[in-house]
Amino acid sequence: MGSYLRLELLRALRNPVGLVMLTGFPVLLYLLWTKVLDLAQAGRGVDPAAYTMVSMATYGAMGGALFVGGAIALERGNGWLRQLAVTPLPAHGYVTAKLVSGAAGVVPSIVVVLAAGALLNGVRLPLGTWAALVALIWVGVLPFAALGVAFGYTLKGQVASVAMIAVYFGLSVLGGLWLPVTAMPAAMRTLAEYSPAYQAGSLGWGALEGRLPGGVPLAVLALWTLLFASLALWRYRRAV
Numbered sequence: 512m513g514s515y516l517r518l519e520l521l522r523a524l525r526n527p528v529g530l531v532m533l534t535g536f537p538v539l540l541y542l543l544w545t546k547v548l549d550l551a552q553a554g555r556g557v558d559p560a561a562y563t564m565v566s567m568a569t570y571g572a573m574g575g576a577l578f579v580g581g582a583i584a585l586e587r588g589n590g591w592l593r594q595l596a597v598t599p600l601p602a603h604g605y606v607t608a609k610l611v612s613g614a615a616g617v618v619p620s621i622v623v624v625l626a627a628g629a630l631l632n633g634v635r636l637p638l639g640t641w642a643a644l645v646a647l648i649w650v651g652v653l654p655f656a657a658l659g660v661a662f663g664y665t666l667k668g669q670v671a672s673v674a675m676i677a678v679y680f681g682l683s684v685l686g687g688l689w690l691p692v693t694a695m696p697a698a699m700r701t702l703a704e705y706s707p708a709y710q711a712g713s714l715g716w717g718a719l720e721g722r723l724p725g726g727v728p729l730a731v732l733a734l735w736t737l738l739f740a741s742l743a744l745w746r747y748r749r750a751v
Contacts, residue, residue, distance in 0.1 A: 533571055533574055533575040533578070533616075533617070533619075533620045534571065534619055534620045534623040534624070536571065536574075537567045537568065537570055537571030537574075537620060537623075537624050538567070538571075538623060538624055538627045540567055540570070541563060541564060541567035541624055541627055541628070541632075542627065542631065544563050544567070545559070545560050545563055545632055546631075546632075557716070557719045557720060558634060558719075560628060560632040560633070560634050561628060561634045561636065561719055562716060562719060564624060564625060564627070564628035564632065564634055565644065565648070565712065565715035565716055565718075565719060566687075566688045566689070566712055566715075566716075567624050567688070568620070568621050568624035568625055568644070568648050568715065569648050569651060569652065569688055569708070569711050569712045569715060570683050570688045570689075571617075571620040571621070571623075571624055572617040572620050572621050572648055572649065572651075572652040573617075573652050573655045573679065573682070573683065573688075573708065573711065574620075574679055575613070575616050575617035575620050575652075576613050576614060576616075576617050576652045576653070576655035576656040576659060577655040577656070577658060577659040577662070577675055577678070577679055578659060578675060578679075579609055579612065579613030579616070579656060579659040579660060579663065580658075580659035580660060580661070580662035580663035580666075580671055580675055581659075581663070581671060581672055581675065582663070583609060583659075583660060583662075583663025583664060584662075584663045584666065584667050584671040584672070609656075609660045609663075609743075610653075610656045610657055610660060610740065610743075613656035613659055613660070614649065614652070614653055614656045617649065617652055617656075618645070618649060621644075621645050621648050621649060622645065625641065625644060625645065629641075636719070640718055640719070643718045644715050644718055644719075647714040647715050647718055647724065648711070648714065648715050650714065650732070651710065651711030651712070651714045651715070651728075651732060652711055653732070653736050654707045654711075654732055654735035654736040654739050655707065655711075655739075657735075657736050657739035657740040657742075657743055658678070658739040658742075658743075659675065660739075660740075660743035660747075661739055661742040661743040661746055662674060662675050662678075664743065664746035664747050664749070665746050682706060682707065682708040683708055685699075685702070685703050685706050685708060685709070686703060686706045686707070686708025686709035686710075686711070686712055687703060687708075687709050687712060688708055688712055692704065692709060705731060707731070707732060707735040710727075710728040710731045710732050710735075711732065713728045714728055714732075
């Protein structure tokens with residue numbers, strides 16, 4: 512399993528086109544929100560540029576984690592899954608490798624968006640807060656890596672890509688990463704606050720306010736991760 516995990520990590524980090532897309536688009540949105548359209552979100556006593564920076568970093572990392580499913584769908588189509596089925600690699604080993612590689616691949620996206628906040632919008636935070644943001648945003652998007660794996664084994668080809676894009680944008684909007692949750696109707700706001708995207712963003716937003724991660728966000732994210740990982744493992748076993 513260790514050798515296969517190393518292979519997946521190298522593949523994730525050696526995809527320049529994917530890295531550019533998953534880092535460039537969130538940065539462009541961040542600059543559009545803060546420099547052009549003046550749609551920067553404001554937190555409690557937090558610089559709107561910093562708050563929106565966290566939102567866009569979370570948004571970009573979500574996409575990087577989720578779209579691991581596209582690679583899996585391609586592997587299913589070219590027969591790679593059938594070859595793995597005859598190796599000693601257990602089902603949980605393959606799913607774990609995909610989860611880890613999908614999660615590792617989002618780090619450059621997080622760092623680039625945070626760097627844009629510091630260099631282009633003048634966001635100033637203590638060094639410890641910068642480090643905490645990278646770690647917290649990364650932890651927050653783990654459920655999406657699991658969801659991406661589940662998508663990859665549930666749908667094929669173009670259908671998988673279209674479905675992931677729809678889910679990606681839907682969860683981003685519902686989770687308050689584009690517009691504040693407080694602007695939503697009451698019923699929708701309640702639903703949003705238990706979505707994985709909102710709880711992922713709340714980890715970073717809380718860090719800007721000097722708060723440690725609360726038990727509710729971590730518990731909700733853990734439950735979503737467990738649910739999506741279980742679904743991914745089940746779909747993998749059905750696929751082979």
